[in-house]
Amino acid sequence: MSSKEFLNSYLNDFSEKVKPDEKIINQLESVAELIKTTCDYGNKILIFGNGGSAAISSHFSVDLTKNAGLRCVNFNEADLITCFANDYGFEHWVEKAVDFYGDEGDLLIVISSSGSSKNMLYGVKAARNGKFKAVVTLSGFADNPLRQLGDINLWVDSKAYNFVENIHQVWLLAIVDLIIGSREYSA
Numbered sequence: 240m241s242s243k244e245f246l247n248s249y250l251n252d253f254s255e256k257v258k259p260d261e262k263i264i265n266q267l268e269s270v271a272e273l274i275k276t277t278c279d280y281g282n283k284i285l286i287f288g289n290g291g292s293a294a295i296s297s298h299f300s301v302d303l304t305k306n307a308g309l310r311c312v313n314f315n316e317a318d319l320i321t322c323f324a325n326d327y328g329f330e331h332w333v334e335k336a337v338d339f340y341g342d343e344g345d346l347l348i349v350i351s352s353s354g355s356s357k358n359m360l361y362g363v364k365a366a367r368n369g370k371f372k373a374v375v376t377l378s379g380f381a382d383n384p385l386r387q388l389g390d391i392n393l394w395v396d397s398k399a400y401n402f403v404e405n406i407h408q409v410w411l412l413a414i415v416d417l418i419i420g421s422r423e424y425s426a
Contacts, residue, residue: 253402256395256402266392266393267413269391270391270393270414271418273346273390274311274346274418275418277345277346277372277373282342282346282372283311283312284303284310284345284347285312285313285337285340285341285345285346286299286300286311286312286313286347286348286350287314287336287348287359288349289356291352291404292351293315295404296348296350298412299313299348299412302412302415303418305426306415306419306424307418312340314333319336320332329358333349333359333365334358334361334362334365337366337369337371338369341369343369345366345371345372346372346373346374347363348376348377349374349375349385350376350407351378351383353380353383354376354379354383360385363388375393376388376391376393377393377394377407378392378393378395379395379396379400379402379403379406379407380397380398380403393410
């Protein structure tokens, strides 16, 4: 397969995956409403991801805070992650961050392309024990445990990491723009 054929196939396949259906539109609207009502009551959004999903969580958090004026915290500080991972085990670092930083009424968003990252699964469990308002999950791949644990589960039907991660980013940034009420604004 030539480079042009690969790229043509790749971009066409991605376009098909990112096309919205009514279920996704309704879920994205629901997430935006959850975010707004959470913040209206003085609470915050906590968002977590691993690897590329951590970068997505940072981008979303910064845009939601700076551009939409809503409190959103992501946890990508190496010192915090390595401290909690060292003391509690890597699979428990998100759980411990939720325990230490989460308050009753907060909203948890977790991103895991595979949907089987133990640290995200334990983080959701901690949020459920901590009286969070709700949990939103973003995942991909085949049926996975994370996909069943949220109040809203945004799922991409793909095994391609970059498709899954890019669609998650598009969805989350679309939510920011929906909350702001515009695609174009001064950042």
